[in-house]
Amino acid sequence: MDIQEIRESLQNSKALLQKIQADLLWRQPQRVTEFPQTNLSDHPLTRGAPAYTNIISACESFLDNHGDNYLGMGYLEKNHADIFYKVILEVVDWNINSPVTLLDFGCGTSHLYEYIIENNLAKNIHYSGLDILEKSLNISKSKFPHNQYYCLDILEGEANLPEFDYIIMNAVFTAKFSLSFEEMKSYFEILVAQVFNFCKKGIAFNVFCPHTQECYSDILFYLPFDELGAFLAKKVSKNFTIRNDYNLEAYTVYVYK
Numbered sequence: 001m002d003i004q005e006i007r008e009s010l011q012n013s014k015a016l017l018q019k020i021q022a023d024l025l026w027r028q029p030q031r032v033t034e035f036p037q038t039n040l041s042d043h044p045l046t047r048g049a050p051a052y053t054n055i056i057s058a059c060e061s062f063l064d065n066h067g068d069n070y071l072g073m074g075y076l077e078k079n080h081a082d083i084f085y086k087v088i089l090e091v092v093d094w095n096i097n098s099p100v101t102l103l104d105f106g107c108g109t110s111h112l113y114e115y116i117i118e119n120n121l122a123k124n125i126h127y128s129g130l131d132i133l134e135k136s137l138n139i140s141k142s143k144f145p146h147n148q149y150y151c152l153d154i155l156e157g158e159a160n161l162p163e164f165d166y167i168i169m170n171a172v173f174t175a176k177f178s179l180s181f182e183e184m185k186s187y188f189e190i191l192v193a194q195v196f197n198f199c200k201k202g203i204a205f206n207v208f209c210p211h212t213q214e215c216y217s218d219i220l221f222y223l224p225f226d227e228l229g230a231f232l233a234k235k236v237s238k239n240f241t242i243r244n245d246y247n248l249e250a251y252t253v254y255v256y257k
Helices: 003-027 053-066 078-091 111-118 134-143 181-196 225-236
Strands: 100-105 125-131 148-151 164-169 199-208 240-243 250-256
Touching (some): 053 134, 078 111, 078 164, 078 199, 078 250, 111 125, 125 134, 181 225, 225 250
Parallel strands (some): 100 125, 164 199
Antiparallel strands (some): 199 250
8 A cells, every 4th residue: 555545545534533523413412511410300390499490481581572472482483383383283183073182281372272273173172271480371361261271380299180181292392491401301301201191192292303403502402312212112101103204403202192
């Protein structure tokens, strides 16, 4: 092998190493290092002010700054919100003859219910909403006084909540804000497992996909498919579907009994 061949071999090896490094970075969400790395499993959620209150505060700020509209719910475009609503509602089996009971977990100001009405789905759904923000629920109640609304933290003590056929958690896990990845993942796992106990048929939620991103945001929550599947199969249910076919960077998951 002459000098030129050695140089070409070294260049090829260097290019391969760079490709592998880039691929690893592409597959792993960027982690926020300036925030505490406390794991929520070591931080009882019912003691003091848990880390997830940062998410609640951020949602309250959205509502205060933008009002009762898609921006106030954290969406940049209304059509994106409508796509989220359409896809996440497909957890429901529409082939049954009787209406289903549905809990909109983290309902905010009931924009999902507005979508249900606009698309003539209300006759098939007995809708209820739950949120931890009282000001959001007050807006919901003023718009839809006939609906049942719950203002509670399901992770704090005994939750006085009935069972529902389906529970939808739309955009509950898409942003972690100031939480670390480890904090947000622990919060996600604890909450999903707890909420699943209150459904009769299934739940649905969405998170951002690290495998389809060109760039990352420090405030969003990216969860790899393999980590999600391992958690669901071990702790919740092996009966689940992952939807990543609607041209947005978040994927939707249906988990069934």
